[in-house]
Amino acid sequence: MADGEEDFSALPLPDRFVHKNWKVRKEGYEVAAKEFSLAASESDPVVRQFIQDAGIWKGVVGDANVAAQQEGLAALCSFLDIAGTQGCTRTRQHTVSVIAEKCLPSTRAAAKQKAVEALMLYVELDKPDPIIEELLPVLSNKQPKVIAATLDALTQLYHAYGCKTIEPKSVLKALPKIYGHADKNVRAKAQELTVELYRWLKEAMKPLFWAELKPIQQQDLDKLFDKVKDEPPPKQERLLRSQQAAKEVAMAAGGDDEVEEEEEEEAVIDLEPEYDPVDVFPKIPQDYTEKLNSSKWKDRKETLEEVQKALNHPLIAEGPFDELIRGFAKSMKDANISVVMTAANCVELLAHGLRKKFAKYRSQIMGPILERLKEKKQTVTDALGAALDAVFASTNITECLEDISECLKHKNPQVKLETTRFLIRCLKTTREVPSVAEVKAIAELSTKLLTESQETQRAAAAEVLGTLWKIMGDRMMGTHLDGLDEIRKTKIKEFYEAAEVKAKYKPKPVAPPKAAAPPPGKRPVGKKPALGMKKKAPVAAAPPPPPREEPEPAPLIPKPTSRPGVSKLGAPKSGLAAPSRLGGLKKPGSGLAALSPRKSVVSPPPEEEAPIPAPKLGLAGRGLAGRPLGKPQLEPMQAPVAQVPSGLSAVERAEMDELRAEVERLRRQNEDIRSERTYLNSQISELQNQNAQLIEDHTRDVLSIKAKETQLVRARSDYEAAEQTVQNQRREVDRLKRELSRQVRATSPPPADLVEQIYTDTNSNGRYAESNTNGRYNDSGYGSQGAYGRTRGLASGPLSPNGEGRDSAMSSISSRGGRVSPPEANTGGMEPPPRLFEPTRQSQASVGAESWKRAAEVTQNLKQRIEMMKVSLGEFGKV
Known part of the structure; x- marks a missing residue:
């Protein structure tokens, strides 16, 4: 195994990069990263071979082994750091898409971090557009984790470089499709990217994608936007190589103006969608003017609605729209507010479609719209305000200020109020700082409006001053706010703090007081700025005849003669009078030295190099005593040449200029503090x-x-x-x-004959049933079910506890011979006797008492019936 490893280490790096053993590849990546870090430049042979063979990096970042892939990404970062722009442009087409698909979704945090760093280096070394173009197709990948990781990488790129460096349009247009993804992690990463873009772009980014989102998605994003809305504007954390070089040049020049210009440029990011201009004239009615002159308001409105449909395009081709504008201006005076609103909508669409080309029509339409602001209906004023905003977007505040000023003096309070609100919107949206004269005019008009009787008008005027204060700063607005009372100043201060403007006044830097032209030649003493000025000295010092070894005093010779005022004042006093009195001088502090302090800086020696040490000695120099008295006529013209006509030496003048510049800097610092x-x-x-x-x-x-x-x-x-x-x-x-x-019981009458009552109740209620189940009589006497039915009725019926009902029934039966005849036999063909309780109901005085009384009677009758049925059942059993 050891011998094998030695053989692998002997292989060239490109061969080790493509070796089939992952350990060999991993070791090759590590060795390459070390060699890249030790290389001096991109021309080093180790770096050069990988620049020429750029396709090898595709297999490095796409290594199947995660450990080797991690080391390969580290090697790529080290290579890009030394290879520069050439290595970036040659390799990015092979590596960026592979990094997005295989490295960004890696489970290893170190590998993922190296992958993001590689993308950062690709952006830093050249430009970000090719990297974004490579990453956008990855957002359509089938794997959700790849899309989520790519969105996270885009978020980090925008966080580091900002939307000024990386164009956000293409990413914003791709967001709606990503929000429709089924995976929640993808949607969450899309929200993070959207919030990061909102930190840079604010509300200006919404027109590019907002309308394609669902309402619930818009609500969720608004909640996230509210959390970062009040954060300070973000700054670019990482610079491109080109930006780094420009910054170094700016720092070498010794000024911070470059930083300020960069911040100003960052405020203007073009987010306007790209559209093709549309020719709208074929869709405009041919009888447009005739229909607008119709006496029917519906015809006028229909015509304007047709024009509105024709103008509803984001970009309109330029053409002769004078007739349309005249019709819109005429419609602003229409008596029907529907016509006015439709005309205002047409103006808004046309101004948005023509953009800056609409400026030539501003004078024809702005005045009529401002006059129509007298309408108090909110829908009308909203439509007119939107039209005014669109017109102002095509022009600037200088062109609109005259019309606005006239309407701020209008006799109609409504016109005055709505014009003030329009002026506030203009100040907040303008990107051009008003001139000093315009600021003065706006401040004077707004100050007058602070005394109006309506509170809304006073608040609007205070908002104008606060917004203008935000644009111009404390120094420019201090003179306009000094005469106001504290209450109004406090109100204006509130609007000043809450105002959001796009323009910011930046005073021009104050040039140093004459330190750049005349004195620089007199500052040779080791100052860096003076080194650059030394080269100009020989050009101005060409006329003096004697050559100088040092160029410092050369500019001192022509300076007095180059100024006519100085030569006239310096020559008679110092040049002519001095030779005539030099022979009588005995002491350096008497005579001419007392009359002219300028003589104290003159060098006494007659040699040509005498003017050089004179500035260093200053007023405590050698004086007139060191000059030979026997040669007064040899230097009649050299004395004024060596003198400083202003009475100060070159060093003192340079020090004074430096002190003045320092004082100015301190004043500015004090003002800032x-x-x-x-x-x-x-x-x-x-x-x-x-x-x-x-x-x-x-x-x-x-x-x-x-x-x-x-x-x-x-x-x-x-x-x-x-x-x-x-x-x-x-x-x-x-x-x-x-x-x-x-x-009721005490006053109830005695019951009537029970049998008659039973028959009466039975006949009156129609209760002669044919069924035997209820225990009643049928046509043939007692049925077979009669006894059973009566027994059930008897068992279920209520009995009086004292047996009163039973005794009554027995007495009634005994009076009729001990038997009860069927009701058909006794009552057939005869009318029933009168009801028992009729007289009782008629005699009651109270309805409540009658009800209780009747209830007691009914209860008593029921008890009697039950007893009677018991007796009948007993006799029937005997038979």
């Missing part, structure tokens, strides 16, 4: 207000809960009292019933 402190104080006050509001709400809720509990206790006590009252009433009712029954 002040603005930050103001912002933090406002946040503190806002949080304090929120805390106080929460405490107040909590107190209110506690009091409300206590009040509810009190009400509940009272309700329970009322319920118990009512329940007690009901029980008392029930007992009282029972007592009255018993009393009433006793009174």
Whole structure:
């Protein structure tokens, strides 16, 4: 085995990469990764052979053994790191799709991480578009785990590089299909990707895919969006190689402007879908103008509806739309609001379809729409507002400000209010910062509107100022807000903090005060900026006759003569007067030295190299005493040449320029600190207000809960009292019933003849039945079932406990001879006797008492019948 391993190690790396033994392949990947990390550049032979044989990497990343695959991915990452753009472009067509299908779904976390890192390197080394094009087809894979892993990799790519670097359109268009997948893990990963894109794009991404989602999916995504809506804008965490090079160049130039420009560009991401322009003129009615002049509003509306259908396209081909615009403007004055709304919808569609090409029609339609804002119906104002927004999207705030300013002074309050709201929307959506004059005009008009009587108008004006403040910053808006009272400032501050704008005013950097042109030649003392300026010195120093070994003092010679003002002032005082008085000077501090302080910087030696040390010594130099007094006429013109006419040496002037620049930087820093402190104080006050509001709400809720509990206790006590009252009433009712029954029994009349009563009841109720089961008589006397039926009736019938019914029945039977004749024999052909209880019912004064009385009588009669049937059954047995 040891000999075999030695043979494998002797094989070339490409042969080991394709070996059938996975251990050999694994060791080959490890050795290759080490050699790639030690290579100096992409021209190294080890790297070069794998660049030329790029197809070998397909088998590396798709290795069947997971351990070898992991090492192969590590080798690929090491190779890409050293191979550069050439290695990236040659290998990505072989590896990206295989990585997505076989490496990203790996169960090994290290292998999955290396696979994502390889995709990151592919994006970093060249450009991301080919990588996205390779990954999108993988989203249609049959295996859900492959799709989920690819979505996760896309999420990480966008998180690292951002939507400014990686184009999001193609991914957004593929999202609806992914949301229709049956696997829940795929849908969950799709949601994560959508949320990551929302962090960069916000609401601007919705038009590309939102309409194709189901309502429940939209609701779920809205809940996820709310969690990241208030997060600060994300920043790109990983840069492309091209971006890294540009950043290094910018840092070498010594400025942060590149970073600011990059942030500004990130705010503008093109998410507009690509459409083909449509020619809408064939679909517009030929008699458009004639129908708009019709006296019937339905004809006018139908015409505009046809035009609306024709204009309903995302991109409209350019053409002569003047006639249509004139018709829309005329419809804005229509008396029927349906016509007005339809015309506004047409304007909105046309402006969206033409986009920037609609700007030439703005002056014809914006004024009539603004005038029609006097309508108070919300549906009309919404349609007009949407049309105005579409018109503004094709132009800018400079072109629209004149019409807006006129309507902000309108006598109709509704027009004034809706125009103010339109101005707020314009300020929030514009990407161009208003000029200083426009800011002043808007601020003055809004300040006047703060004094309006309507609270909605005042709030809208405050929102205008707050939004404008957000765009322009504290310095530009400070002068416009100084004259306002604290209450209004607080209201404006609230709108300022809540405003979301797309434009941001950035003042131009202040140029250093004359430090770039005249002084640079006087800064040769080891300063880096001065090194670049040294090369320009010989050009300006060409006129001086004596050659200098050092180029530093050369610019000092032509500078005084290059300025006419300096030569006129410097020559008479220092150039002419000095030679005439030099012979009488004995001390360096007297005479001319006292009159002109500029003489203190003049170098005394007569040699040509004397001006060089003069700036270093400054005012404490050698003075006039070091100059030979015998040669005053030899240097009449050299003295003003070596002097600094301004009275400062080159070093002092350079130091002054540096101090001025430092002061300016400190002022800017101080201003930034002040603005930050103001912002933090406002946040503190806002949080304090929120805390106080929460405490107040909590107190209110506690009091409300206590009040509810009190009400509940009272309700329970009322319920118990009512329940007690009901029980008392029930007992009282029972007592009255018993009393009433006793009174009815006491006052009831004696019963009539029982037999007559029985016959009467029987005839009146029609109860002569033919069946023997009830124990009644039939046509032939007592039937065979009569005795059985009567026995059952007797057994089941109620008996009086005192036997009163039985005694009555016996007395009735004895009075008739001891036998009871059938009812047919006694009552046939004769009318029944009168009812027993008729007189009793007529004599009752109370309905309730009558009912109780009758019930007692019926009970008594039943008892008598039962006794009578008993007697009959007994006699029948005797017979």
